[in-house]
Structure formats: structure tokens, C-alpha cells
Amino acid sequence: MSRSNLDNVGDLELRSGASSHMGLRLWLRLLTTTNLVQTALRKRLRAEFDTTLPRFDLMAQLERHPDGLKMSELSRRLMVTGGNVTGITDQLEKEGLVTRTEDPNDRRAYTVRLTPSGRTLFDRMAVAHEQWIVELLGGLDLDEKARVHQKLGKLKSHLLDTLKRDA
């Protein structure tokens, strides 16, 4: 967490009740924790496989869909802009890790699939990625992890209800 975030929390303490204040502090900590795990994953993917998290996430989507995905489906699932998905797919195709096949019914639509060597590489990365997550989350013991998981489940239900009301 940056110094300026901490300063903000200080200011908020003056004008918020204890529960509001803890809501803001918990949000900053959720964000910081998530960012730290992702930073560690990014560094390790770079160091061990010379790859990036968006490339890994794209290959993970393709691994779950052996029949391939349209570019538009990939963009939606990865929640990134079409331009980024196109750029990453171009690069993976050059490296022989994915193929693009034209849709006979819609010549503008391409279906993207992992190649056998793309799948072999992804499987190796997925095993490492899973071990890293277990290690990174290892700062809490089983009981602590289970309790936080349960409380975040309660928070998740509240968030889903709120999003439904907002829609």
C-alpha cells in the first residue's frame, strides 16, 4: 500500500464511523493482497516461462475449450479489449502455440485453438502456477484460510445482490 493510501485512511478515520472506516480499510487490504499475489505470479511467469499473465490467461481459456473460441468470445472472457486479444493471439500464433481457423459461415470470424505444443507448454505452466498459488497463500494455516474463505463467500453474496439491484 502506498504512503498516500495510508494518509487517506487517516483522513477517513476522522469523519467515518468504526464500521465504515473498517470497510474502507478492508477494501484497501483486499486490493493490496490481490495485487501482491498477481505481482508475484507475473514475476514468476516472466522468470520461469518468459511469458505474461494476459498470455497465460488467454491460453488457460483455450485449454478449457478444446473446440476453440471465437476472438469475440476470448475478449469477453478475458475482459480485455479486442485489440489486446488480437495482439496476443498474433504473437502466440507466430510462436506456434495457437492456430486461427476461418469460420466458413463468417469470413471475418476466426476460431482460435491451442496447438499440441501450445497445450504441452500450457500444462507445464499450469502446474507451476498452481504450486505458486499454494505457496503464496501459505501465509495462513488451513483453519485461517477456511475462515477467510467463508467470510469472503458472505461478502460475495452481498456483492452479487448489490450488482443485481444496480442493474
Added chain:
Amino acid sequence: MSRSNLDNVGDLELRSGASSHMGLRLWLRLLTTTNLVQTALRKRLRAEFDTTLPRFDLMAQLERHPDGLKMSELSRRLMVTGGNVTGITDQLEKEGLVTRTEDPNDRRAYTVRLTPSGRTLFDRMAVAHEQWIVELLGGLDLDEKARVHQKLGKLKSHLLDTLKRDA
């Protein structure tokens, strides 16, 4: 969480010990919870202020630095690429919310500052943003928030130690 994530968790259960398995489940839940809060914030910023989270975050950085920030500092603090920062800054400048001043010592370097109307708008957005976070995190009572905050603090220390070792 998508169906495919849930399927993955099922597979992992077969080959991981209870603590490893809970590590993976906790990570998916942390990521889901953080994403749901950010989705709600994005929707509300769009609906109430016709703005985006990256624009809000950029203005938040400038609000904390009344003497302005160089484009390079802004990019670093926002952890996005220079191109995005330039695009957002161009747009905010057109709307009269920020100004760019050339550095007399380095004509390629610009300092970006909020204008008075940029500051007024940001202050309104910041008040709403804070209320939204308190509401979104309101799915847990004070005691639950404090406990999760404390456990995530322990996890954060572990993550910082791990990142130091990785460096």
C-alpha cells in the same frame, strides 16, 4: 466465478491436500471478490459521473500531488502503460479537468495538474466512491471485517517476504 473456474477447483480437489486445495479456493475467492467490487465501482462511476475507473484513478493521483506529476510518474503510479496515460490525459485536458505544463529543463517532459474544476469534480466523485465502498463492503459486520482485515494482514506480510526473496 465462471463455471469453468468451478470445474477447475473440482479437478484440483482430487490431487491436492486439504491445505493446498483451500489455498487455491481462497485465491479464486479473493480474485472474485475484488473483481466484483471493481465491477460495481465501474458501473456506478459510469452511471453517476459518466467516467471510468482509470480516469478516476488518474485524477486521484493528481489530487494527492497538488504540485503535479510528470507523465512518467503517473504511469508508474497507475501501473498502466504510457500510451494509456497519454490518451486519458489528452481527454481530461480537452474537458478542462487537467493542465499540462512543459518542464523548462526538459522540453519533452510535461507536468500534469488538476484544474480547479477538475478538483471540484474529483472531490464530488471521491465522496460518492467512498460511500459506495462502505456500502459494498457492508456484507460483513464490523467484527467480521476486522477479523478478515487482520488475517489478510498476515497474508500480506507473507507475500511481501516472498516478493523480497524472489527479487
